[in-house]
Amino acid sequence: MSKVDESRAGFRQEFTRFFSAQFPKLFRYLDRLGGDPGSASDIAQEALVKLYQRGEMPDSPEAWTVTVALNLFRNQRSTERRRLQILESSSAPRELDEATASEGPARSAAQRDRVRTALEQLSERERSLLLLRSEGYSYQQLAASLQIQETSVGTLLARARRAFIERYGENADASG
Amino acid sequence: MHPDDELLQRRLDGELSRDALVDVQAHLDVCSECTLKLERMRAELERVETLLPHLDHDLPHVDPNSVLARLHEWLPGAAIVRDVPARGGRFAFVWETPWRRWAAAALVLVSFGGVAYAIPGSPLRDWVQSAREWLAGDDRARSRPSEDVGIDDSELSESGVAATDHAGVSALPGEAFVIRFESITLGSQVLVTLTDDPEILVQAPAGAAGFTTGDGRITVEVQKPGTTIEVFLPRHAPRIELRVAERIVFEQSGTRVTTDSSADATGRYLLPLAH
Numbered sequence: 001m002s003k004v005d006e007s008r009a010g011f012r013q014e015f016t017r018f019f020s021a022q023f024p025k026l027f028r029y030l031d032r033l034g035g036d037p038g039s040a041s042d043i044a045q046e047a048l049v050k051l052y053q054r055g056e057m058p059d060s061p062e063a064w065t066v067t068v069a070l071n072l073f074r075n076q077r078s079t080e081r082r083r084l085q086i087l088e089s090s091s092a093p094r095e096l097d098e099a100t101a102s103e104g105p106a107r108s109a110a111q112r113d114r115v116r117t118a119l120e121q122l123s124e125r126e127r128s129l130l131l132l133r134s135e136g137y138s139y140q141q142l143a144a145s146l147q148i149q150e151t152s153v154g155t156l157l158a159r160a161r162r163a164f165i166e167r168y169g170e171n172a173d174a175s176g
Numbered sequence: 177m178h179p180d181d182e183l184l185q186r187r188l189d190g191e192l193s194r195d196a197l198v199d200v201q202a203h204l205d206v207c208s209e210c211t212l213k214l215e216r217m218r219a220e221l222e223r224v225e226t227l228l229p230h231l232d233h234d235l236p237h238v239d240p241n242s243v244l245a246r247l248h249e250w251l252p253g254a255a256i257v258r259d260v261p262a263r264g265g266r267f268a269f270v271w272e273t274p275w276r277r278w279a280a281a282a283l284v285l286v287s288f289g290g291v292a293y294a295i296p297g298s299p300l301r302d303w304v305q306s307a308r309e310w311l312a313g314d315d316r317a318r319s320r321p322s323e324d325v326g327i328d329d330s331e332l333s334e335s336g337v338a339a340t341d342h343a344g345v346s347a348l349p350g351e352a353f354v355i356r357f358e359s360i361t362l363g364s365q366v367l368v369t370l371t372d373d374p375e376i377l378v379q380a381p382a383g384a385a386g387f388t389t390g391d392g393r394i395t396v397e398v399q400k401p402g403t404t405i406e407v408f409l410p411r412h413a414p415r416i417e418l419r420v421a422e423r424i425v426f427e428q429s430g431t432r433v434t435t436d437s438s439a440d441a442t443g444r445y446l447l448p449l450a451h
Contacts, residue, residue, distance in 0.1 A: 012244070015240070015244075016240040016241060016244070019240035019243070020240060023238055023240075024235055027235060027236070028232065028235070031231070031232065031233055032228060032231045032232070035231065037233035037234070037236070041236045041238065045238060045243055048240075048243075049243065049247060050372070050373065052244065052247070054373075058375070063374075064374055064375075067374035067410075068372055068373060068374055070412075071372040071373075071374070071410065071411055071412050072372055074411075074412060075372065075411070078431070108230065111230045112230045112231060115227050115228065115230045115231055116231060118227075119231070130224065130228075131228070133189070134224070134225060134228055138191070139186070139189070139191045144348070147349070147350065147351060147413075147414055151182065152182070153191075154181065154182040154183070154184075154185030154186045154189070154191065155180070155181045155182045155185065157185055157189070158181045158182075158184075158185045158217060158220075159181075161217075161220045161221060161224050162220055164224060164227075165220050165223055165224065168227060
């Protein structure tokens with residue numbers, strides 16, 4: 001095997017390990033961000049394929065991949081004019097009858113709706129901060145992915161969490 | 177002094193250095209106000225982590241080896257195609273075949289039509305032949321020069337890069353970035369493409385331009401007449417300027433672009449550098 005082939009085989013091995021570790025995090029981030037699991041899977045794969053096509057790992061492959069994925073997500077929204085799924089947002093939440101047999105699915109759909117609405121009421125940066133930190137990305141990776149000062153990440157994250165809780169609470173009050 | 181939200185949040189998220197952690201903890205040990213504040217932040221974090229999973233769908237099973245196998249099957253020219261150097265270094269650029277190029281090439285081929293192709297002496301014949309080779313993916317263009325394709329050493333420039341290759345630099349855009357062009361030669365121009373990649377890439381045929389990098393900037397010294405410098409800009413970068421001397425010839429701010437040139441059919445901008 002030539003040195004080039006050895007190098008490429010080594011990179012492929014490194015890439016597949018990275019793919020296995022990162023795909024679940026990317027998928028969950030994009031799924032939570034957009035509410036569309038099919039699209040989330042496609043974008044996550046496309047971002048990782050772009051990394052493979054790069055030919056070598058960048059300095060921070062996690063941040064690099066998140067940046068690409070977020071750009072692809074934004075492109076998809078702006079070009080296709082995709083409306084984010086807000087489940088049953090135009091109708092009032094159903095009143096749960098205590099005698100109803102299966103309370104679980106109805107309650108979780110309403111809960112998902114409230115969480116989605118609260119998330120949508122944040123700025124794009126706050127949403128991504130919240131969701132990416134939930135996936136375990138470091139402050140350094142968050143700063144690189146979202147192009148913000150690393151020394152501000154903590155403050156912005158605190159605000160995002162607080163805003164999300166407040167919006168969620170307001171939405172819960174409004175729905176009775 | 178009470179630690180601010182930044183420090184408390186970092187304490188909560190485990191992002192403090194050891195020394196900073198000692199200092200913050202020492203303060204918390206004697207300050208009930210800050211301790212309460214930290215506990216409130218902790219409750220918010222836990223609440224967020226309890227609520228977000230309500231949005232989740234099942235994780236699909238995706239095998240990376242299957243993804244790569246399909247990639248190689250459907251786009252043979254899309255295998256490892258580019259090597260980006262460590263800072264400031266040269267690199268051997270090889271062709272890539274993104275979907276957009278396939279579509280653009282097909283559109284142009286159809287537009288020209290059979291009549292133009294049939295005209296004796298038409299340059300279209302040579303063009304079509306070149307496009308056919310490019311679309312098929314020339315094996316020689318795919319690999320590094322001087323390795324496993326038997327390129328004659330006499331074809332290498334002094335830098336060791338094959339004459340058909342490009343050289344350039346890449347950088348992350350940060351919050352603001354300037355690309356400056358100097359020593360403009362006759363007929364030189366810049367071709368700007370917006371991409372989904374996170375990095376700025378500036379390249380030119382090997383030997384046609386020199387590059388220097390600094391904090392938030394790349395300087396390009398054009399060295400040969402008629403050079404086309406390719407600039408690839410991240411589509412969502414906060415702010416990037418292209419300057420000739422102090423004149424701004426292209427400005428990108430997020431998705432908004434300001435320039436005198438119009439985008440072509442493939443969304444790229446061709447900017448003449450000389451007045």
